[in-house]
Every structure is written in structure tokens, then in C-alpha cells.
Amino acid sequence: MSSLKEINPISTNTENSRFHPLDQLTGDEIMTVAEIVRKGVPNLNIVFNTITLKEPKKELMMSYLGWDTTKPRITKIEREALVVALEKPSMKCYEALVSLDNGQLKRFEHIPDVQPILTMDEMFEVEELVAKDPRVQAECRELGIEDMSCVFSDPWAIARHVTYKGRSKRMMQALMYMRTCEDDNQYAHPLDFVPIIDLGLMKVVDIERIKPRDSKFTRPTIPLEKHNFLPEFVGEENFRKDIKPIIVQQPEGVSFKVKGTEIDWQKWNMKISMNYREGLVIHNVSYQDGAEKRPLFYRISLSEMVVPYADPFTPHNRKHAFDVGEYGLGLCTNTLTLGCDCLGSIYYFDATFNDHNGKPFHVPNAICLHEEDAGILFKHTDYRNGRAHAVRSRRLVISQIVTVANYDYGLYYYFYQDGSFQYEVKATGELNTHVLAEDETPGPYGVMVAPQINAQYHQHFFTMRIDPMVDGANNSICKVDTQRVPHATGHPNNMYGNGFYSESTILKDTAEGQQTANYETARFWKIINENRIHPYSKGPVGWKIVSNHHTPLFAQDDSVVGQRAGFAKKALWVTPYNENQIFAGGFYCNQSDGDDNVEHWVKDVQSIQNKDIVLWYTFGVTHLPRVEDFPVMPVEMCGFSMKPCNFFMANPGIDVPPTNKGINHSKLASKEKENKAACCTKL
Amino acid sequence: MSSLKEINPISTNTENSRFHPLDQLTGDEIMTVAEIVRKGVPNLNIVFNTITLKEPKKELMMSYLGWDTTKPRITKIEREALVVALEKPSMKCYEALVSLDNGQLKRFEHIPDVQPILTMDEMFEVEELVAKDPRVQAECRELGIEDMSCVFSDPWAIARHVTYKGRSKRMMQALMYMRTCEDDNQYAHPLDFVPIIDLGLMKVVDIERIKPRDSKFTRPTIPLEKHNFLPEFVGEENFRKDIKPIIVQQPEGVSFKVKGTEIDWQKWNMKISMNYREGLVIHNVSYQDGAEKRPLFYRISLSEMVVPYADPFTPHNRKHAFDVGEYGLGLCTNTLTLGCDCLGSIYYFDATFNDHNGKPFHVPNAICLHEEDAGILFKHTDYRNGRAHAVRSRRLVISQIVTVANYDYGLYYYFYQDGSFQYEVKATGELNTHVLAEDETPGPYGVMVAPQINAQYHQHFFTMRIDPMVDGANNSICKVDTQRVPHATGHPNNMYGNGFYSESTILKDTAEGQQTANYETARFWKIINENRIHPYSKGPVGWKIVSNHHTPLFAQDDSVVGQRAGFAKKALWVTPYNENQIFAGGFYCNQSDGDDNVEHWVKDVQSIQNKDIVLWYTFGVTHLPRVEDFPVMPVEMCGFSMKPCNFFMANPGIDVPPTNKGINHSKLASKEKENKAACCTKL
Ligand SMILES: [Co+2]
Ligand SMILES: [Co+2]
Incomplete structure (x- = not known):
């Protein structure tokens, strides 16, 4: 935030x-x-x-x-x-x-009967309220805390509370921590109770104590050991001294052109925006293919997220944050810092949202736009004569970083010169922690990352809304499965047993449009335009969508989170375009019960073939924390990509010019060190 | 090569x-x-x-x-x-x-009864021999080729030929192409016959014609349309003009130290080598953890590869190249070019192999060593006051690029500051193509990437040999599966249905050590040392091994390729250390029948728990080519990573200093363009 x-x-x-x-x-x-x-x-x-x-x-x-x-x-x-x-x-x-x-x-x-997104104002109001509440203060006193300025709370959405269910009341729950000094990492000192807040009454209406399991203690003590990563704690004298700067420069300027929020780069054209909810949105993507400007995507965004936790016991069952629909990727976006968040020649866009009073608040440098070298784009050497041609890959990066209480997510859209597109999430920040009694264990639901500090297992699901426009508004989705030839080795059609084949199936309706990942068939999906046949492949032109980060939702189908986050049950849902269906978890996601999400929308079977359709595509990770994720988590990446698949007439990157050391000033490291032996060191 | x-x-x-x-x-x-x-x-x-x-x-x-x-x-x-x-x-x-x-x-x-690896000398000899063979010349004449200097062949290993099986004779097969001019892309002009060569006799002993299927033609004509990517064909005047240089520099020098082929970088220490077979090998990896230098890996290499093709009909069934065991990643390695293959401050190592006469041949710049910025390593912002701490990730890259006839592979080892390790394969180069008659289709086994040009489906499997040394020679492997809690929603132990848990199972013997990927349980494996218990997690210290690129071998288990490439049937095999077991497909892989590969070695059940063990870990891709992969393939990536998992006492990267624009000279792109509006553009 x-x-x-x-x-x-x-x-x-x-x-x-x-x-x-x-x-x-x-x-x-x-x-x-x-x-x-x-x-x-x-x-x-x-x-x-x-x-x-x-x-x-x-x-x-x-x-x-x-x-x-x-x-x-x-x-x-x-x-x-x-x-x-x-x-x-x-x-x-x-x-x-x-x-x-x-x-x-x-x-x-x-x-009627909805609760809109939680806001920054409410986060601050609740934290203040909680600290002033006499019952909270009593709880703290019992734990040995007299000074309430040490007590911090991360206000979370209430999910669906067994007592305070429904949406007639606007509720929150507060996860409690203390700090032993200024800027101390509070996640090293979690407290064992959860105040429940009614935002209408602006009052703590309940306090839930988290009881130790299989423990001789009725209450854990607060772990006081510090676990910090901020420089003043690590100590600058303890920093690594042996990391030399890498300087990335574009002295001739950048290769992109920006007009307002429209971006032109390497045959790609798009418009970007940032709203309070989805954060960065990519609109109206097209690609200049020779004389033809071909539309590809009408709109791409991260439509919803959910982070369900594994521990089945209260109050952990209520930890399944919808970071888009409950907190807002725009509202939580960081002001980015040049040279730190972003390296090289950077173009920033600002963003503006509103506060409770209807006054604007402005986030400078909310979106980072820049180019990166991305290694080789392609290379081939004729081994006969050593004739080689290698071209380096450049990518356009459009990104934001959000902070949602403990977690931070870097969200990166990439465009490449071979016509491919990639979206990458870098999860970092702080693990949500839970305090254990001295003799307690996390059970099979978490890991101890420090004494008494339970980092619970959880999953992160990211559901993209992709409104495709592949050579026109009417598109279809086909599923591609690869399988063994159904003949035993020795059969005339599989004499040596190597045979396999791929099968494409066009999905006809919203029932067929519900797709799960299938590792066994190396399954992927294609967005195709059946109205335009590729002259070589003889099939519809298409765009392939691939993620190597599908993971099943481990919650039961009829669980609270399974109902609320129905979108996470499938890798892909396909729906006919509907202007009211923008958020996979529903417009009013906060305190929702699942009556307005993509799982609900597809209950009536509707045609999705050769229509204006929308894809709801989910990827994610099952995160079993490691001790090494504490006290701050090294980035964990996941994402997906889309690539032209029999869309262009050839590799669209063959006109990318090669580069060389004259252009990019690459140097021998060994020469810089005047180590003459280096260039002829033998292995 | x-x-x-x-x-x-x-x-x-x-x-x-x-x-x-x-x-x-x-x-x-x-x-x-x-x-x-x-x-x-x-x-x-x-x-x-x-x-x-x-x-x-x-x-x-x-x-x-x-x-x-x-x-x-x-x-x-x-x-x-x-x-x-x-x-x-x-x-x-x-x-x-x-x-x-x-x-x-x-x-x-x-x-007795083996055939060793094919060599560069043999590749050249066979191509020359084939062009001079009268029967080959007659075939070419019938296709309209009089000038044999236009005819090229890619000599391939014979695999296991129905007639020339066994290993008493040293055989090859030649895939035939023509070029319409110098440096023309031959894969746009494949020929329809396959000479079979006896290397003892140095003679073409047979010619196999590839008959069109379901076609009115008895023979395809040669497609003469050019499909090229070399600059002289694309035309420099057609190159993109709008890509500005990116310059990556390390004016203060690099952060690694090299002594011979020993490398020190950011607490990592390792030795590298390159042999004719596995190419780049990483030896003796250790990590400086405070005062303790902790061993991690004794040896890591790409032990074998196999690229089986889908089409079940002869001669395609014999296309399953073992690029390590049949051709050698060392023998096929490229001389790398500064500023082109490698960007920035580069340290090169050379390599030396032998020719037939026992004379050395030297490959300059065979290995590239350099550092890269890798985005953010971690970041967290306290949303309360905006206090943020972000650190950039640096990685050490050790790489080579190999050319194996049509295909080229970039092979990259990465080491990171958070203690993680990654191996990435970038597949590029040329698709293996097969000529179709004018009315023929690839069937479900391939795609036409140009008229008459069939790019057949295939898979790429990469089998790493990992000899671990996690805090000592005796290690174990545990399998980690995540599953739903086995209680319906509403059960006292799963009241709200969100419960899931992870289960670790230590693999006891070589039977249990045979592991398949399981998307359904988000399965991964850990290399653990049961003799050292982590004080926080209370479990053995460990190292997690993860790939998002597992794909099943689609050939039948008892197929020729299934027998020869048994290693590709499982994601993981674990064996007790045996000094003679270095190559997953056998030392004498060429013309092998599967009697000396990892599948064979595990037939006798042996203990693998708390022993000196070796992992054979396979990842790969199922490659259904796209038109966009022609005439040269944009890189397709796959790989795996290893991370400390409850090994260190905290995130080992927290002592990485932050950087800033003063250090890395990052700049506003908008200022460079003197576009004053840019930094306050509103969305
Ligand atoms: Co996580
Ligand atoms: Co391939």
C-alpha cells in the first residue's frame, strides 16, 4: 500500500x-x-x-x-x-x-446486502481503534504488554465469520503483533488473539483467543527474539562488501514511445491504465504485422487473487485473502524508486485514487515502464563452417509492486520481440505468522521458521481476466492434449512404439469451458479465430496460453473458501463477454458468499464458440514456507505466457538486428582486471 | 558444435x-x-x-x-x-x-559390443561420403538435383535400426537437405530419402525412401521456397530501426574471483570443468554460512538428453537423439561472442578436446561466466509509514551454447544470493523438418510450418545427474506431497473445509526412489541430511528440488526409445553412488539397447537412505512446433531449481546491501527525452 x-x-x-x-x-x-x-x-x-x-x-x-x-x-x-x-x-x-x-x-x-472493498482509511481507523479498546488492552496486559504503542494490528477482511456472517454488517478481523522497538519486524512477535471489529459501530465486538493445541500451556508467551532485515538491524557493517555495481544504461534513449498512457514498442501497441482494484490493466493490444495492424487482446488484468491458508482450525480458516477484491491492487500500490525497484532507463506513470472524503490521493511512480535485455532471442550455428547468427532478446516491462499488509507482490507484464507475452508475479514480503506455545508444533499445516513462530502453509492463486481479440472480436478456445498413440509397440501403426499425437478440441459452451490442468497430456489452450485460417498450418490462427504454475485448490469444493473463490477451482473458465463480469470473485467480493463469481456465472450453459468471449485463467503456487523465507521472503515467481501459435507467417523476430560489443560495450572481465592469463585459461 | x-x-x-x-x-x-x-x-x-x-x-x-x-x-x-x-x-x-x-x-x-560417441570428424566424413555416393546422386537426380554441391546431410546416430541393429557395426543415418544458394536454410528444402552409412566400410549401405502417406504422389517434389533468417536474406534494410542499445557495464569490475577454474562469488564456491560429453560440469559446490563452509553438491551435470519424435512411421521412429551420449555437449560447444552471446563484463574459459588423430582442438570462449541483475531479491513496505526496503538480486551465470546439427541449446547455470540455484535450458536453432508431397498432411504428428514442410512433434528430455553433499556425504531424499485434509467440510477437524497438509516421505530404496511428478499433490523432492536437524524446523536440514517442466514420456514403455531412454520415464531416480554410473543413458549410449542405463541400474533394490546417493532428475518439454518456430526458433525455456529448505537459520540474503541510482546510474527515461510532462502523467 x-x-x-x-x-x-x-x-x-x-x-x-x-x-x-x-x-x-x-x-x-x-x-x-x-x-x-x-x-x-x-x-x-x-x-x-x-x-x-x-x-x-x-x-x-x-x-x-x-x-x-x-x-x-x-x-x-x-x-x-x-x-x-x-x-x-x-x-x-x-x-x-x-x-x-x-x-x-x-x-x-x-x-442491498453487499459490502464494498476495504480502504486504506479503514485500515488505519481499525488499527487505531483496536489499540484503544479496553478488552484488547486487557489481553495485552495479560501477555505482559503495558505500552500499547508497541501493539500493531494488520486489519484483514473478515471472510465469512460463523457469528458475523452475511453482509448486513461491515466487519473486519485484526491480526495482532507487537514490536520491541521502532520498525521492528512485528511478524516475529505475533499475539494469540484476534479482535473482531464492526466498522458501522466502529467497535471491537469480540476477541477470539487462539488456544494452543496439544500443549500444557493455556496461552503462549510472546516470542521476543528479534528477526529483522532492515539495514539498521542487520547493520551496515555486516553487509556484503563484495558486490560490484552493475550499470544499465540507454545513452541513445529508450525504444518505446509514450503518448499519454498509450505505448508503442517494437510493433506492439497498447494502452495502459491503473484502477483502484485490478491495479495495472493492459488495454487494446495490437501488433503491426507488415502492413496489417492486427488486434490481439481487448483487455488483460489480474482480476482476482486468493490466498487460502491450510490450518483448518479457527481463526486460521478465515485467512483467505482476496487481495484484488478485498484490498485493491491499485489502492495497495507502491511508489517505486529509481535504481532500486527499477534499474536502467525508467519511465514512470503516476496514479490517483480517492479517500473517504472524496479527495484525491496521488501515488507518484506507481507504474514502471522500461526495457530489459532478456538473453538470446534465437541462435543457430551451421556446424559445418561455424557460421552463426545470434540475436538478443529485448523485452518491454510494465510493472507495479503492491503491499497487502504482510505480503508484497511485484506484478510484471512483459512483451517480447518474437510476439510473445508474459505475466510474472514475484511474491515477496513477510510471511503471515502465528504464535505457538513453547511446547506446541505447527502440525502438518505449517513450519516453525523461528522458535514459537509458525509460518502456515498456504496457496496463492492469481486469476487473470483475458478479453481476447485475436484478429477480431469472435474467438474460440481450443484445448490441446498430447497422448500416446493407442497402439502397443509392434502394431503396424506403432511398430517401434514411439508414436504420440496431439488432439485439439474446440470448447463449445461454458460447461466445456471449465478446464483443469493436465500434466499427463501436457495440456494447454489456444485462443483461436475460426474465421481466419493460416495458409501453412491450415488451421485457425491462434494464440497459445501456457502456465507452468497450475496448482489444485486444496480446500474442499464446498468449503467457505471454495464457495467464495470458486474461480480458483479450475485453471480456465470461458464465458461469453458480459460487461458486468470483470472480477472473477464478484464486484462485491468483500464478505461475499460466492453468489457472484465466475463459478456462478457459468451455471447456465451458454455458447462460447466463435463469440466475443472472456478467459478466466488461474495460476498459482502452493507455498510451504521455508526458514529461509523469514524474516523476509526471497521472491517466489509464478506466472503465465501467451505466444502466437500459427498466427504469423514465420518467426516474427527475424528482423531484429544483431548487436555486438561495439554497440553494447561488452567487455572482457579478465581484461578489466588486467589478468592476461584469463582469456586462454584451459579447462 | x-x-x-x-x-x-x-x-x-x-x-x-x-x-x-x-x-x-x-x-x-x-x-x-x-x-x-x-x-x-x-x-x-x-x-x-x-x-x-x-x-x-x-x-x-x-x-x-x-x-x-x-x-x-x-x-x-x-x-x-x-x-x-x-x-x-x-x-x-x-x-x-x-x-x-x-x-x-x-x-x-x-x-566388446559397444559403439562409442560419434565425433565431429565422423560428421564431416559422412557428409562427404554421402554426397559422393552414386545411389545418393541417382536419388538426387530423380529429384532434379544435378549439382551435388547443393546437397547437404545431417548425419544422425542410427538409434536402433531394424536391419542394422546391434552394435557390431558402427552405423549412421543421414537426413538429407538441399540449399538453393550459399548459407541458404537447408531445413526449408528437405529431401525424401535417408542414406544408411556403415562407418567401418565407410559406405552407404542402404537408402530408405520416405513414402508420402495418403497421397496421389509417389514422391514429393523438393520445396524450393526459401525461408531464411540470416541477415543477407532478411536484408539489413529490413531490420528494425527502432531498437536502442542497452549497455551493461561493471566499471568497478566483477564481483567474482577466478583461480584456474575455481570460482568464488557471494559465499558460493565451486569448481567448473568441461568435458567432451556432459559439457559444463559444476563440481564441489559449497556455501559460506557464517564461519562454516558447508558443502552442498559434489557434482552437477547434464548427464543425458533425449529428443524423441512423435511420428510412428519409419524412418521417423529412429529420430530420438541423445545429444549428450551420441554427440557430446563438449564436442558440440560454440565459441561464444562478446556482446552477442554474452552481454556485459564477461569472463571466458576455453576448452580443449581431441580429434581422430589424437591432436587437440581448442575451442576458445567455450564457457561464459558473468553476473546479471535479476530484478528484486526481496522487498517489503510497511504500509503504515511507507518504510520500504528493497534489495536487487544478482546472479552468477555460467553457460555454454551447443549446436547439435539443427538444434541449438543454451545451457545456463545460475547461482543466487538467497542461496538458490537454477539450471535453465534455452532451446533454439532449427526445427528438424520433413518433406511432404503437395497433397500430404502431417497427420496428428506434426504441423506444416511452410508449404510441404512438416515440423514433427517431439519432446526434449534433460536428465541431470546431481551428486549431493548436503552437509556431508550421506544424504536422503524425501518426497513432499500436499493434500486435502481427509475430512468433509463440517467435520470437527475441517469445519470450514479449508484444511490441507503436507506429508514428507523418506525414500528408502531404489524402488521407492523412482518418482513421477504429481501436479495433483504439488509434489516436490528434498535432499536432506538426516544427521543434522534444523533447530527451528526440527526436521533434517535440506535442499528442495523443483521443476515446473516435467512432462511424461509419450513413447510406450517397451518402445525402442523407451528402452534406450529409460531415464526419461521418471522425473527422479535415486541410486547409491557408483563411480561407473555417470551417464543416465549409459557410457556407451550410441546404438545402445538399454542394458546400461539408470532404469537398468535400479533393477536390484538397494538402500538409498542416509547414504552417498545420486539423483537423476529429468525435466523437459513437449514441443508441438508453431509456424513461428520457423525458419529459426525463438528460445523455448525449461529447467529446474534447487533452494535451501530449512537449511540456513534465516533468509541468507538479508546482508545483501540495497542499491540506488547513485550507485547504478538509473535514470528517468522521460528526462533523457526532455519530456517534462512525463513524470506527472496521470492515469
Ligand atoms: Co506465500
Ligand atoms: Co523442440
Whole structure:
């Protein structure tokens, strides 16, 4: 999450600039919208939950982009803002739609039985509230803590609480820690109780004690041993001294062009945006293939996440964070630092969100755009004469880093010169920890990363929403399975037994569109356009989607998390495009019970063949923490990629020029050290 | 493979330098060894197949390294060379052992019924022979080729031929192509017949015609359309003009230290070597953990590969190249180019092998050693106050690139500052192609990447030999499976249904040591030392081995390739250490029938628990080619990694200092372009 220090309201001067329809709201627009809503409902005591651009309808955008040539081209689209507000103290939820073109409040309605996303303001309010609560203070005193300034809490979404279930009340739970000094790592000192907070009452309504299991103790003591990674604790004198700088420079400038938030790079063209929820979104991706500009994707984003924990006992069962739908990848985004988060020649984009009062808060350097060398792109040597041709791969990186309480995620979109696309998540930050009594063990649900510190097993699921546009709006999905030839060795059709083949199956409807990973058949999926046949392969042009990071959801299908995070049960779901289906876990994910998620949407069987479709693609990791993940976790990566698959007429990267030491100033390390023997050292 | 141009005999002056026991033979030593063997068997007409260092016995090395403290330390180990030679024209195989310390021929014996590795000399001889053969010329004439200088062949190992089976004869098969001009891509013009060559007779003994299937033609015509990627064909005027240089520099020098072929970097210490067979080998890896230098791995190498093709019909069934055992990753290694293969500050090592005459050939720049920035190593932000700490990851890269006829593989060993290790294969180069008649299709076994050009489906398996030494010679392997708690939602032990747990099983013997990948349980394996218990986790210290690139062998178990490449049937085999078991497919892999491979070795059940053990770990890809893989393939990556898993007392990277723009000169791209608006562009 962005720090409080960075929350600077920006200037309120009216702007005259014209917007691209996908440009996010400016600070001024946020204030204007808040004002319009307040004036529209003067008798309601509301706080603003989110104020965000209402993305234009796809059919309008398709025309605006020139991607739909069946209708006259639209050049202006009404600019609208979508507002979610909460009435105080009832915590009733309202939605408003505001036209920024004419300042009109077009819609304002109560949305019953939902709870919108949690906000930064609420995180801070809850932590303050908890520390002041007498029962919390009593709990702390019993643990030996008198000074409440040492006590910290990570407010979490409540999930679905056995007592406080439903959504009529807006609830949170607080995971409790202490610090032994300023900036001490609190995850080394977890406390054994969980306050439950009613945000309407702004009150701690319950405190749940986590009882030791199979222990002679009724309560664990607080582990006081420090486990820190910040420089003042490690001690600069203990830093490694033997790491020499690597300097990455582009003295002739970068290879990308930016206009507003539209990016042109190496035949790729796209528009980016960042909203409070999905964070970075990639819009309207196309590729210049000779004279033809071919559309590929209408919109790609990380639609939802869930991080379910393994321990079946209360309150751990409620730990299954939906980091997109409960906290927001935009709201939690970091201000990035040049030379630290980002190396080389960096282009930053800022982001702007709203606070409770409808005031903007600005996150500078929220998105990092830069290029990286990515090793060799291709190479071949003719061994006969040593004639070699090697070309280096360059990638365009568009990234953000989010902090969701203990965890931090780096989220990286990569575009390559061979037409491939990759998305990578780097999970880092802090393990969520739980305190054990001195004689207690984590059981088969976790590992002790320090005395009394249980790092519980968990999984991370990332569900991408991919709205494809492969050579047109109507696409299909085919499943590709590879199998042994069904004939024993010696059969005339498999004489030597080596035979195998691949089989493509087009998925017809939302029932078939529910796909699981299959290691046994090296399964992958293709987004194809059945209306365009590749002249060589004789099949539809396509785009292959691959992840090496599928993992099953280990929760029961009918578990609370299984219901709420139905999206994580399958590697892929395919649905017909529906403008209201943007978030795999539902728009109102917080305190949800699973009645508005992708699993629910596919209950009615609908056709998905040769239609405007959307993919919900999930990858993730099963994370069994290691001692080495403490006190801060080295990045753990997962992701997926998409590649042209019989789409272009050849390797689209063969026109990438080779480079050499004259161009990139590569040097012999041995010469730099004037070690003459180095270049003829024999093995 | 290294080019002929690079085969320069090196000086024959006697060297007085002292060797590390694992230093490969010098050119002088190779000549000396050849001379000793020739003098020892003056009446035999032999050619030298391979002359290579006989690696010292492990027990001696363990003492030499100080890793075995139970015996007095050995400081000098006898230097020996192992020679494989072939008698002409019988092609009988001999092994010789030569002491370099006293010039003695210690052993010379006939090895019956084997055929050693194919050599570069044989590749060239066979191609020349084939072009001169009258029956080949007649085939070509019938296809319309009069000028035999246009005809090229890729000589392949014969595999196991239905007629020429067994190993009494030394055989090859030649895959035929033509070129329409110099340096034309021959894989765009495959021919439809396969000469079979007897290397003893040095004669084409048969020609197999590949008949079109379901076609009205009896023979395909040769596709003449050019498909090229070399600059003179693409045309420099057609190169992308919009890619600006990226310059990577280390003005203060590199962070590694090299002494001979021993490398010190960031607490890692290792020795490297390159032999004719496995190419790059990593020896004696240890890690400085505080005051303790902890051994980790005795030896790591790519022990064998196999690339089986899908099409079950002759002669395609014989396409299952063992690139290590049939061609040799050392013999096929490229001379690397600064600024092209390798970017930044590069340290090169050369390699030296032997030719048929026992003369050395030298490959300059065979191994590239350098450092790379690898993104963030870890980051955490306290969202309360924005206090962030991010550290960049540096990796040490040790790599080679090999060319095995059409395919090229980049082979990269990576070491990281968080104690993790990674091995990555980048497959690139040219698809093996097969010509189709104008009306023919590849069936379900391939894809047409251009008219009449069938790129057949295939798999790539890479089997690593990992000789672990995790805190001592005696290690065990445990399998880790994660599963749902076996209780329905609502059961007292799984009230909310989220429960899952992980289970570790120590593998006791070579039967249990045969392991398949299991996506359903997110299975991975750990190398553990049961003699050292981690004080926090309370379990044995360990090292986790993970690949996201397991794929099943689709050939039948009893197929020819299934027998020969038994190693590819499992993700992991574990065997007790045996000094004669270095190559998963057998020492004499060429023309082998599977009687000396890892599958064979484990037939007798032997204990592997708390013993000196070896892992045979296989990863790979099922490669269904795309049109975009032609005429040269963008790199396709696969690999595996090993990480400390409850081995250290904390994240071993917390003492890595942060960097910043002052140190690494990172810059705003927008400032470079003097675009003042850029740093406050709003989304
Ligand atoms: Co995790
Ligand atoms: Co391949």
C-alpha cells in the first residue's frame, strides 16, 4: 500500500485537456464527482469508498478504436465515473453514476446486502481503534504488554465469520503483533488473539483467543527474539562488501514511445491504465504485422487473487485473502524508486485514487515502464563452417509492486520481440505468522521458521481476466492434449512404439469451458479465430496460453473458501463477454458468499464458440514456507505466457538486428582486471 | 558444435604448471596421451574417439577437498586420462587408461559390443561420403538435383535400426537437405530419402525412401521456397530501426574471483570443468554460512538428453537423439561472442578436446561466466509509514551454447544470493523438418510450418545427474506431497473445509526412489541430511528440488526409445553412488539397447537412505512446433531449481546491501527525452 506520506491532494485547477476514453480520473475529476454526488444526495451521511472511471462500453470502444468497422466510427465517448459510497453508520452501500461531460448524477441507488472493498482509511481507523479498546488492552496486559504503542494490528477482511456472517454488517478481523522497538519486524512477535471489529459501530465486538493445541500451556508467551532485515538491524557493517555495481544504461534513449498512457514498442501497441482494484490493466493490444495492424487482446488484468491458508482450525480458516477484491491492487500500490525497484532507463506513470472524503490521493511512480535485455532471442550455428547468427532478446516491462499488509507482490507484464507475452508475479514480503506455545508444533499445516513462530502453509492463486481479440472480436478456445498413440509397440501403426499425437478440441459452451490442468497430456489452450485460417498450418490462427504454475485448490469444493473463490477451482473458465463480469470473485467480493463469481456465472450453459468471449485463467503456487523465507521472503515467481501459435507467417523476430560489443560495450572481465592469463585459461 | 575454423592445434611445449585434480587435459597432455597409447599398441590401426581426464575417485577427492575428515588429507592425486579408441576398419572399441604422472599405459582393453560417441570428424566424413555416393546422386537426380554441391546431410546416430541393429557395426543415418544458394536454410528444402552409412566400410549401405502417406504422389517434389533468417536474406534494410542499445557495464569490475577454474562469488564456491560429453560440469559446490563452509553438491551435470519424435512411421521412429551420449555437449560447444552471446563484463574459459588423430582442438570462449541483475531479491513496505526496503538480486551465470546439427541449446547455470540455484535450458536453432508431397498432411504428428514442410512433434528430455553433499556425504531424499485434509467440510477437524497438509516421505530404496511428478499433490523432492536437524524446523536440514517442466514420456514403455531412454520415464531416480554410473543413458549410449542405463541400474533394490546417493532428475518439454518456430526458433525455456529448505537459520540474503541510482546510474527515461510532462502523467 502507498504510504500516508505520499497522500498529497493534487491541485484543483480545472483541466482543459481532452481525455482518451480509458484515461483514469484525474484528481480534479475525483473532487468534481464527489461534489456532484454530495449535492445529489444532500441528506445522506456518506463516505466515499471508491470513485473511479466507468470504462466505456466495449461496443463503443471497439468503434472508437476502429476495431469494429461495421458501424460509423465513434470519436467521442461520454466520460463517466462510477462511485461506491457507504452511508454512516448503517454501512449501507450505494452506487452512483456521474457524467463528467455534463456534471449529471445519472444514477444513485442502494445496493442491498453487499459490502464494498476495504480502504486504506479503514485500515488505519481499525488499527487505531483496536489499540484503544479496553478488552484488547486487557489481553495485552495479560501477555505482559503495558505500552500499547508497541501493539500493531494488520486489519484483514473478515471472510465469512460463523457469528458475523452475511453482509448486513461491515466487519473486519485484526491480526495482532507487537514490536520491541521502532520498525521492528512485528511478524516475529505475533499475539494469540484476534479482535473482531464492526466498522458501522466502529467497535471491537469480540476477541477470539487462539488456544494452543496439544500443549500444557493455556496461552503462549510472546516470542521476543528479534528477526529483522532492515539495514539498521542487520547493520551496515555486516553487509556484503563484495558486490560490484552493475550499470544499465540507454545513452541513445529508450525504444518505446509514450503518448499519454498509450505505448508503442517494437510493433506492439497498447494502452495502459491503473484502477483502484485490478491495479495495472493492459488495454487494446495490437501488433503491426507488415502492413496489417492486427488486434490481439481487448483487455488483460489480474482480476482476482486468493490466498487460502491450510490450518483448518479457527481463526486460521478465515485467512483467505482476496487481495484484488478485498484490498485493491491499485489502492495497495507502491511508489517505486529509481535504481532500486527499477534499474536502467525508467519511465514512470503516476496514479490517483480517492479517500473517504472524496479527495484525491496521488501515488507518484506507481507504474514502471522500461526495457530489459532478456538473453538470446534465437541462435543457430551451421556446424559445418561455424557460421552463426545470434540475436538478443529485448523485452518491454510494465510493472507495479503492491503491499497487502504482510505480503508484497511485484506484478510484471512483459512483451517480447518474437510476439510473445508474459505475466510474472514475484511474491515477496513477510510471511503471515502465528504464535505457538513453547511446547506446541505447527502440525502438518505449517513450519516453525523461528522458535514459537509458525509460518502456515498456504496457496496463492492469481486469476487473470483475458478479453481476447485475436484478429477480431469472435474467438474460440481450443484445448490441446498430447497422448500416446493407442497402439502397443509392434502394431503396424506403432511398430517401434514411439508414436504420440496431439488432439485439439474446440470448447463449445461454458460447461466445456471449465478446464483443469493436465500434466499427463501436457495440456494447454489456444485462443483461436475460426474465421481466419493460416495458409501453412491450415488451421485457425491462434494464440497459445501456457502456465507452468497450475496448482489444485486444496480446500474442499464446498468449503467457505471454495464457495467464495470458486474461480480458483479450475485453471480456465470461458464465458461469453458480459460487461458486468470483470472480477472473477464478484464486484462485491468483500464478505461475499460466492453468489457472484465466475463459478456462478457459468451455471447456465451458454455458447462460447466463435463469440466475443472472456478467459478466466488461474495460476498459482502452493507455498510451504521455508526458514529461509523469514524474516523476509526471497521472491517466489509464478506466472503465465501467451505466444502466437500459427498466427504469423514465420518467426516474427527475424528482423531484429544483431548487436555486438561495439554497440553494447561488452567487455572482457579478465581484461578489466588486467589478468592476461584469463582469456586462454584451459579447462 | 564448434566450427572447423576454430580447430587450431595448440602449442606442444611442455607445461610445468601443477594441476587441480579436476582440471581437464591440456592440448599437450592430449598429445602425450595419444602418443603413449600408440606406442603401447603399435600394431593396432586406431583412431582416437575421445581422450579425456579420468576424474579421480570420489573418495580421494573428498579427502583432497577436506570434505572427508576421517582420513589424513590427500594433497596429490594421480592424474590419469581415459581413452576410447576405435580400430579401423573393424570399428572394434578399446579403452585405455594412461597415467600422466609417469607416462604409463595402465590399461588397454577391447570392449566388446559397444559403439562409442560419434565425433565431429565422423560428421564431416559422412557428409562427404554421402554426397559422393552414386545411389545418393541417382536419388538426387530423380529429384532434379544435378549439382551435388547443393546437397547437404545431417548425419544422425542410427538409434536402433531394424536391419542394422546391434552394435557390431558402427552405423549412421543421414537426413538429407538441399540449399538453393550459399548459407541458404537447408531445413526449408528437405529431401525424401535417408542414406544408411556403415562407418567401418565407410559406405552407404542402404537408402530408405520416405513414402508420402495418403497421397496421389509417389514422391514429393523438393520445396524450393526459401525461408531464411540470416541477415543477407532478411536484408539489413529490413531490420528494425527502432531498437536502442542497452549497455551493461561493471566499471568497478566483477564481483567474482577466478583461480584456474575455481570460482568464488557471494559465499558460493565451486569448481567448473568441461568435458567432451556432459559439457559444463559444476563440481564441489559449497556455501559460506557464517564461519562454516558447508558443502552442498559434489557434482552437477547434464548427464543425458533425449529428443524423441512423435511420428510412428519409419524412418521417423529412429529420430530420438541423445545429444549428450551420441554427440557430446563438449564436442558440440560454440565459441561464444562478446556482446552477442554474452552481454556485459564477461569472463571466458576455453576448452580443449581431441580429434581422430589424437591432436587437440581448442575451442576458445567455450564457457561464459558473468553476473546479471535479476530484478528484486526481496522487498517489503510497511504500509503504515511507507518504510520500504528493497534489495536487487544478482546472479552468477555460467553457460555454454551447443549446436547439435539443427538444434541449438543454451545451457545456463545460475547461482543466487538467497542461496538458490537454477539450471535453465534455452532451446533454439532449427526445427528438424520433413518433406511432404503437395497433397500430404502431417497427420496428428506434426504441423506444416511452410508449404510441404512438416515440423514433427517431439519432446526434449534433460536428465541431470546431481551428486549431493548436503552437509556431508550421506544424504536422503524425501518426497513432499500436499493434500486435502481427509475430512468433509463440517467435520470437527475441517469445519470450514479449508484444511490441507503436507506429508514428507523418506525414500528408502531404489524402488521407492523412482518418482513421477504429481501436479495433483504439488509434489516436490528434498535432499536432506538426516544427521543434522534444523533447530527451528526440527526436521533434517535440506535442499528442495523443483521443476515446473516435467512432462511424461509419450513413447510406450517397451518402445525402442523407451528402452534406450529409460531415464526419461521418471522425473527422479535415486541410486547409491557408483563411480561407473555417470551417464543416465549409459557410457556407451550410441546404438545402445538399454542394458546400461539408470532404469537398468535400479533393477536390484538397494538402500538409498542416509547414504552417498545420486539423483537423476529429468525435466523437459513437449514441443508441438508453431509456424513461428520457423525458419529459426525463438528460445523455448525449461529447467529446474534447487533452494535451501530449512537449511540456513534465516533468509541468507538479508546482508545483501540495497542499491540506488547513485550507485547504478538509473535514470528517468522521460528526462533523457526532455519530456517534462512525463513524470506527472496521470492515469
Ligand atoms: Co506465500
Ligand atoms: Co523442440
